[in-house]
Amino acid sequence: RTRVVLATAQSSRLLALPPDCLRKVLEELAPPSLARTAGACRALLAAARDSSLWKARCLQLYPADDFADGPPIGPARYAARSRLFVGHVVCSTGLATVERDAARAAVEKGGGTWDDDLTSFTTILVCAKVFGKKAEHARKRLGRVRLVTPSWLAWSLQTVRLATPQQHKVPIFLGVVVTCSGLPHEIRARIGQALEAHGGELAAGFYARRTTHFVCGDISSPHSHSLDNVDVRKLVEACRLGIPVVRPRWIADCVESGLPLDCRLRPFTFGGLKFTHPVSVNPDGTHVVYEL
Numbered sequence: 001r002t003r004v005v006l007a008t009a010q011s012s013r014l015l016a017l018p019p020d021c022l023r024k025v026l027e028e029l030a031p032p033s034l035a036r037t038a039g040a041c042r043a044l045l046a047a048a049r050d051s052s053l054w055k056a057r058c059l060q061l062y063p064a065d066d067f068a069d070g071p072p073i074g075p076a077r078y079a080a081r082s083r084l085f086v087g088h089v090v091c092s093t094g095l096a097t098v099e100r101d102a103a104r105a106a107v108e109k110g111g112g113t114w115d116d117d118l119t120s121f122t123t124i125l126v127c128a129k130v131f132g133k134k135a136e137h138a139r140k141r142l143g144r145v146r147l148v149t150p151s152w153l154a155w156s157l158q159t160v161r162l163a164t165p166q167q168h169k170v171p172i173f174l175g176v177v178v179t180c181s182g183l184p185h186e187i188r189a190r191i192g193q194a195l196e197a198h199g200g201e202l203a204a205g206f207y208a209r210r211t212t213h214f215v216c217g218d219i220s221s222p223h224s225h226s227l228d229n230v231d232v233r234k235l236v237e238a239c240r241l242g243i244p245v246v247r248p249r250w251i252a253d254c255v256e257s258g259l260p261l262d263c264r265l266r267p268f269t270f271g272g273l274k275f276t277h278p279v280s281v282n283p284d285g286t287h288v289v290y291e292l
Helices: 002-016 019-028 031-038 042-048 051-061 075-082 097-109 133-141 150-159 185-197 232-240 248-257
Strands: 089-093 124-127 146-148 177-180 213-215 262-270 273-281 287-289
Touching: 031 075, 051 075, 089 097, 089 133, 097 150, 124 133, 124 150, 133 146, 146 150, 177 185, 185 248, 213 232, 213 248
Parallel strands: 089 124, 124 146, 177 213
Antiparallel strands: 262 273, 273 287
16 A cells, blocks of 8 residues: 555646656656556556657667568557567577678567577577588487578567567578589589579589589589589689589489588599589488589
8 A cells, every 4th residue: 555655646747747748757767667657556557658758768779670561659569579588598590790680689679598609498490501510410400490591580570569480481592602613504504593493593603702502513423523614723613612413413402302412512522623522411411422
C-alpha cells in the first residue's frame, strides 16, 4: 500500500509539470524506467506511449530502422528488438570488417552474444562464403550450428522477427569464383549457369585475389593429364597460390549432392611441374580425388 501511495504522489507531481517539462523528463528516462513510469497511471501511460519518445530509442538499437515492418513505434517495438537475439551465440565467416562490426553491434544490442571464434556454444554462423575453416568445421563437427547467409540477420532486423535458418540457407557455391581454361564454350556456359543458380560466379579471367577454384582438364578422358588448350601460366599461378584445380565434374557432383564438397589439397608433380590434387570430402566421410 505504501508503494502505491508513493507512486501516486510521484505521478501527481509529474502530471503537475507543464507539458514541455514533462516531455523533457520522459526523454531523459532510460527505457526500463520509462516503462515503469507509464504503469503509474493512465495519464502517464498516454504520455509515455508517444511514438516520438521511442523512435530515438529504437534507432539506437538499429540505426537503419525504417519502421516499415514489425510492431508500431513504441515500447513493444523496443522490447521486441532488444530481445531479438536472446539465447543465440553468433559467429561469422567471410564478412568484411565493417560488415562484421555492424553485425556484432546489432546482435549484442538485440540481447545476443557475439563470438569471433567458432565454439561448441555457437548457434548461428553467418556465412559470406561457403568454403573456409569455420564453415567446414561447422558442417562436419558442430551439429547444432546453423549456417545462414547475411540475409538472415538483415531480415530479422528489418522485420523485428527472428528469421528461421531454413529460410536463409547457404547456397552451395556462395563466395565461389571460378576461372575456366581449356574448356569448350558449351561446358563453360553450363558451369556458369550452375554457379549462378547456386550463389557462385564464373569469372571472365584469372584473378589472384578473387578466384577460388580453377576448372580445366580434358573432360573427354576422366584420367587424362592432358593440358591441351589450358593456359599453363594461369594453371601454375593457381597452384602457387594454393587454389584448387578441379575438373568440371566437381561442380556437377556438388549440384547433384546439394552440398559444397570441400577440397583438401594434396601436392603432386606432373611434367616437372608441381600441382595439387583437390580431394573432396563427402558427407559419409569418403573421399573423391578430382585429378587434373
